[in-house]
Amino acid sequence: MPESPSFQERIEIFPRSVKGRYRSLKTSILVLAYSVYFLLPWLRWSREVGPEQAVLFDIDGRRFYIFDLVVYAQDIFWLAGLLLIAAFLLFFVTGLAGRVFCGYFCFQTLWTDIFVFIERLVQGERNARIRLSQAPWTNKKIMKMGLTHFLWFSVALITGLSFTLYWGNAPELIVQMIKGEAPFAAYATTLFLTLTTYVMAGLAREQVCTYMCPYARFQAVMFDSDTLIVAYDEARGERETGRQKPKKGLLTSAERDNASVGDCIDCGYCVQVCPTGIDIRNGMQYQCTSCALCIDACNTIMTSIKFPTGLIRYSSEHELEGKKTKHFKAKNVGYAITLLATIMLLVWSVATRSDLEMLIQQIRQPLSVNLSDGRVQNRYDIKINNKTTKPIKYEISIEGLDRAELDMGRFSEVTVPAEGSVKLIAKVRVLPALVSHSRTNFNFVINSIDSKVKQKLSQQNVFYVPEKQLSH
Amino acid sequence: MSTEKNKPTVQTTGHAWDGDIQEFNNPLPTWWLWTFYATVVFTIVYWIIFPAWPVGGDYTKGVMNEITYKTADGKETTTHWNTRALFLKEMQDAREAQAEYLKKVNASSFEQISSDAEMSAFANSTAKVLFADNCAACHQTGGDGVVGFYPNLLDDAWLWGASFNKIQESIAKGRNGSMPAFKTRLTEKQTSDVADYVLSLSGESVDTSAAKRGKSIFTTTAGCAACHGNDAKGQTSMGAANLTDKIWTIADVNGAATVEEKRAVVMSVVKNGKTRQMPAWKERLSATEIKMLTFYVHQLSASK
Numbered sequence: 054m055p056e057s058p059s060f061q062e063r064i065e066i067f068p069r070s071v072k073g074r075y076r077s078l079k080t081s082i083l084v085l086a087y088s089v090y091f092l093l094p095w096l097r098w099s100r101e102v103g104p105e106q107a108v109l110f111d112i113d114g115r116r117f118y119i120f121d122l123v124v125y126a127q128d129i130f131w132l133a134g135l136l137l138i139a140a141f142l143l144f145f146v147t148g149l150a151g152r153v154f155c156g157y158f159c160f161q162t163l164w165t166d167i168f169v170f171i172e173r174l175v176q177g178e179r180n181a182r183i184r185l186s187q188a189p190w191t192n193k194k195i196m197k198m199g200l201t202h203f204l205w206f207s208v209a210l211i212t213g214l215s216f217t218l219y220w221g222n223a224p225e226l227i228v229q230m231i232k233g234e235a236p237f238a239a240y241a242t243t244l245f246l247t248l249t250t251y252v253m254a255g256l257a258r259e260q261v262c263t264y265m266c267p268y269a270r271f272q273a274v275m276f277d278s279d280t281l282i283v284a285y286d287e288a289r290g291e292r293e294t295g296r297q298k299p300k301k302g303l304l305t306s307a308e309r310d311n312a313s314v315g316d317c318i319d320c321g322y323c324v325q326v327c328p329t330g331i332d333i334r335n336g337m338q339y340q341c342t343s344c345a346l347c348i349d350a351c352n353t354i355m356t357s358i359k360f361p362t363g364l365i366r367y368s369s370e371h372e373l374e375g376k377k378t379k380h381f382k383a384k385n386v387g388y389a390i391t392l393l394a395t396i397m398l399l400v401w402s403v404a405t406r407s408d409l410e411m412l413i414q415q416i417r418q419p420l421s422v423n424l425s426d427g428r429v430q431n432r433y434d435i436k437i438n439n440k441t442t443k444p445i446k447y448e449i450s451i452e453g454l455d456r457a458e459l460d461m462g463r464f465s466e467v468t469v470p471a472e473g474s475v476k477l478i479a480k481v482r483v484l485p486a487l488v489s490h491s492r493t494n495f496n497f498v499i500n501s502i503d504s505k506v507k508q509k510l511s512q513q514n515v516f517y518v519p520e521k522q523l524s525h
Numbered sequence: 526m527s528t529e530k531n532k533p534t535v536q537t538t539g540h541a542w543d544g545d546i547q548e549f550n551n552p553l554p555t556w557w558l559w560t561f562y563a564t565v566v567f568t569i570v571y572w573i574i575f576p577a578w579p580v581g582g583d584y585t586k587g588v589m590n591e592i593t594y595k596t597a598d599g600k601e602t603t604t605h606w607n608t609r610a611l612f613l614k615e616m617q618d619a620r621e622a623q624a625e626y627l628k629k630v631n632a633s634s635f636e637q638i639s640s641d642a643e644m645s646a647f648a649n650s651t652a653k654v655l656f657a658d659n660c661a662a663c664h665q666t667g668g669d670g671v672v673g674f675y676p677n678l679l680d681d682a683w684l685w686g687a688s689f690n691k692i693q694e695s696i697a698k699g700r701n702g703s704m705p706a707f708k709t710r711l712t713e714k715q716t717s718d719v720a721d722y723v724l725s726l727s728g729e730s731v732d733t734s735a736a737k738r739g740k741s742i743f744t745t746t747a748g749c750a751a752c753h754g755n756d757a758k759g760q761t762s763m764g765a766a767n768l769t770d771k772i773w774t775i776a777d778v779n780g781a782a783t784v785e786e787k788r789a790v791v792m793s794v795v796k797n798g799k800t801r802q803m804p805a806w807k808e809r810l811s812a813t814e815i816k817m818l819t820f821y822v823h824q825l826s827a828s829k
Contacts, residue, residue: 061552257556264554418667422679422827423779425770430679430827462824463640475642478649480827 065186066259068169069179069325073349082157083166091211094218101442102471110220116472122403123472125440127410134399141395145388147272149380150281150367155269155342161261162342164212164254165328168205175201179325205255206247213246259329263340270339278370279379283343285334285365286373290317299358306360316364322354323347323365333365409445409508410438413497416478420517424482428458429518433479437499439469441506448502451481453495454516458482466502485522492517575606623651631813635689638820645824652821655814659806660822668825672777674801678825682772686761687828693819699805702764704775706798707747715742719749720791724778726757726769731784775799 098107098120109118117124124131146153155162176182176197188194217239218226229235230243253261262269276282290296293313303309306316317334324332326347329340333347351365369378416432424430439445446468451459459465460480469475479497493516501508536550572578575587590606594614604610626647630638638644657666663675670677676684684702685695707716721731722739743749743757750757752765759767766774773779776790806815 061554063555260554260556264556416667418665419669419679422669422677423771424680424827425682425767425772427771432679460827460829462645464642464645467642476646476649477642478824482827 063260064330066328066330067179067182067186068328068346069322069350070173071322071326071346071349071353073346073352075345075349079157079166079344079346083163086158086163087167091215094215094223103442104222106222108219109222112220123440123442125438127438128406131399131402134395134402137395138392138399141388141392143268144275145385145392147275148277148280148382148385148388151276151283152269152272152341152343155262155272156344159342161253161266162328162344164208164250165258167208168254168258169328171204171208172201175204202255206251209247209250209255210243212250213243213248216246217243259340262329262342269342273339277382277384279382281367281369281378282337283333283341283345283348283365284337284368284370284373285317285323286363286368287334287336288373289315290334290364291315304358316355316360318354318358320354322350326350406440407510408440409499409501409510410440411497411499411510411512412436412438413479413512413514415514415517421519423522428482428484429522430480430482431516433481433497433514435477435479435497436474437467437469437477438474440472442471443503443506444468444471444473445501445503445506445508447499447508449477449479450498450500451495452498452511454481454483454493455487456484457495457516481516483516483518485518488516488518488523490518491520491523627813630817635820635823639824645820648817648820649824652814652817655810655818656821659810660818668822670774672773672780673775676774677772678822679827680772681827682767682770682774683826683828684759684761684764684766684774687823687826689819689823691761692822693815695803696810696815696818696822697805697807700764700801700803702799702801702803704752704765704794704799706796708796711742711747711795715746716792716795717788719743719747719795720788723757723768723791724784724787727771727778729778729784729787731788 093108094106096107097105098118099105100118100121103116103118103123104111106118107120111118115126143154172182176185185194185197214227214230217230220242221235221239226235226239230239257265292310292315295315296317296319297303297309297314299318303312303314309316323334324330324347326349327333328344328346329342331338331340333341345367348365348367352362355362355364372378412435414434416434420431422430435449437447446466448466449459449461449464451457458481460482461467461477464475464477467475467477481495494513495516496511496513498509498511536552537547538550541547572585573588574590576584577587578585586605591603592606592610592614593601593603594610594617595601596613596617597620602610602613626644630644630648633641633644638648656664656668660668664670664678665675668678681687683691685691685700711719718735718739719742720739721735722737722743724731725733725736725739743753744755752763753759753768754765757768759765771779776794778787778790781787781790806818810818
């Protein structure tokens with residue numbers, strides 16, 4: 054009986070480096086993404102009120118500072134908009150061009166890239182790394198392996214630390230962390246992200262995409278025969294008799310065509326560069342993250358032996374079958390329209406947000422009370438939020454209730470602090486003979502009485518008089 | 526290497542039943558297995574740090590997890606980690622955070638509190654809880670009281686005075702309200718006349734001649750005016766009600782539909798009198814708590 058292992062042994066992958074168009078594109082995206090991620094917490098920003106950090110997620114203060122935009126807890130529904138945009142963008146791009154996110158933007162891809170780069174820097178190119186991994190444990194191997202893991206861990210640590218810095222004032226927080234005075238959450242977050250970065254980008258790598266990532270699995274639903282995929286042109290690569298090493302009589306593309314031999318010289322470079330360890334020539338596979346490095350590899354070889362490039366290229370199933378690729382299909386256009394609409398809605402919502410918010414609730418216990426002069430009184434809880442960076446003085450009045458009295462105590466004029474709020478109680482008194490219905494609508498109006506800021510807000514509420522006290 | 530991985534080979538457990546029935550072996554991925562091991566390690570670390578295992582009648586307490594907290598009476602306790610200690614520690618933190626505001630309220634006059642939006646909001650929200658715990662049983666959660674028993678605190682009729690100082694005094698020292706019974710001193714007719722007079726003061730349409738007779742009984746024969754005043758506007762010094770307004774705290778005149786019913790409820794109060802007591806709270810609540818309650822109750826009231 055054959056021994057069946059209790060788990061799937063990982064076959065270690067040593068991706069070989071490659072130069073080319075897509076590698077350059079990926080490197081520039083990586084540099085840009087890393088610059089933003091690592092440097093953004095350190096960017097200073099001047100505000101009248103609030104921290105000096107350009108991007109700061111202040112959980113304690115319940116505000117997110119994003120350059121000149123301050124997001125309050127009440128604006129949390131913007132997050133729904135942002136997630137919608139992210140989802141539709143993903144659907145749209147995937148429908149059109151396949152796993153672009155996986156190949157170029159996913160942090161798993163970006164961090165794996167940098168970890169592989171470190172590995173190559175310390176241990177050398179693919180062959181050297183394979184040799185080293187099979188070699189017995191000598192001092193030299195321990196040194197090299199140790200250095201690799203040390204550098205990995207350092208990158209992971211900086212990654213975790215940078216993430217934490219978004220949630221506090223960066224220069225202050227980092228000093229606190231070194232002194233051991235930072236909050237527990239800061240250490241926990243840093244440790245957690247350091248460990249996950251180290252494990253995911255250093256040890257687990259392509260297994261994250263193959264086994265853990267749900268997106269890798271459900272992307273197939275969004276694909277169709279017109280979706281751009283990284284594909285091997287099998288018709289040209291194999292022809293009738295398949296791949297062959299170049300030899301006399303089979304040195305040019307034309308000669309191979311005559312001999313019905315494929316253009317693929319079976320050099321294996323496309324397999325060696327693959328970070329997920331697959332052979333693109335076997336067709337589309339779920340492990341493929343569309344990183345396009347095999348395109349660069351194949352083009353390098355094709356150019357060096359003066360064959361036409363593009364044996365492995367961005368293509369679609371339809372194109373490979375010799376038909377035309379249709380990019381503007383109803384599905385993609387639909388995604389694009391929905392995406393645009395969602396973006397416009399969110400931008401509109403952010404741009405037109407009122408800097409003044411008033412929340413009024415009638416006090417319901419009891420709804421009304423009789424006064425000694427025969428009038429009826431209702432009370433209201435009022436909360437005013439000032440979202441500007443200046444303290445503003447407001448005047449509160451009512452409209453639409455005949456000869457009603459508004460009693461705000463000492464606060465018929467009230468100053469609301471910058472980015473702050475006040476809670477007030479309003480008492481409204483009316484002679485029941487002057488109202489004709491049990492429930493009468495009227496408006497609370499707040500006006501800024503400030504020479505610089507003009508704000509006015511009107512909000513409807515209801516005045517209640519018990520039925521039996523009405524005069525009719 | 527890579528091509529091997531992609532070969533569609535299916536492993537089986539090796540058993541064959543009935544000649545050809547075999548069981549597929551789909552092994553777990555390595556990362557899954559290591560995650561499982563990591564959870565096992567986590568469990569062991571958890572057992573060491575937190576209270577975990579019952580040992581006889583006792584249990585393991587965990588190490589390096591002391592919590593030190595101070596209760597309201599100043600007693601400091603250090604114990605191993607447990608949720609109750611965690612709660613008490615949080616209560617201590619909350620008390621300390623509140624102390625700053627309480628100090629400010631303590632040092633401020635009522636005038637200062639009512640002119641400061643932040644202090645007002647703090648006093649109101651703190652006192653709302655105190656009110657619910659101590660006052661709402663009689664005066665109701667909203668402060669609207671119960672006619673005939675407990676005064677409504679939301680209106681502008683205040684038996685003992687509506688100023689901050691008077692309210693503070695009422696809460697701290699309590700009040701004894703007493704209206705004597707007149708059933709032995711007044712005849713049924715006299716009582717009815719007094720009731721008509723009292724109702725006429727609030728603008729109810731009653732027999733004017735009866736009301737006139739009632740007035741003389743009110744001011745002279747029965748001596749109602751001794752407490753309620755010659756003008757029947759009451760006296761806050763002795764908690765005598767103002768009978769000229771539209772507010773009725775004991776006789777439910779507003780709840781009665783006809784003049785006869787209204788007369789009957791007023792007569793009942795005149796005949797039987799009324800004795801009410803508001804307990805004193807100075808022994809049970811701190812001076813600061815009474816101060817915030819005073820502010821809250823004053824804020825509830827429609828009096829200025």
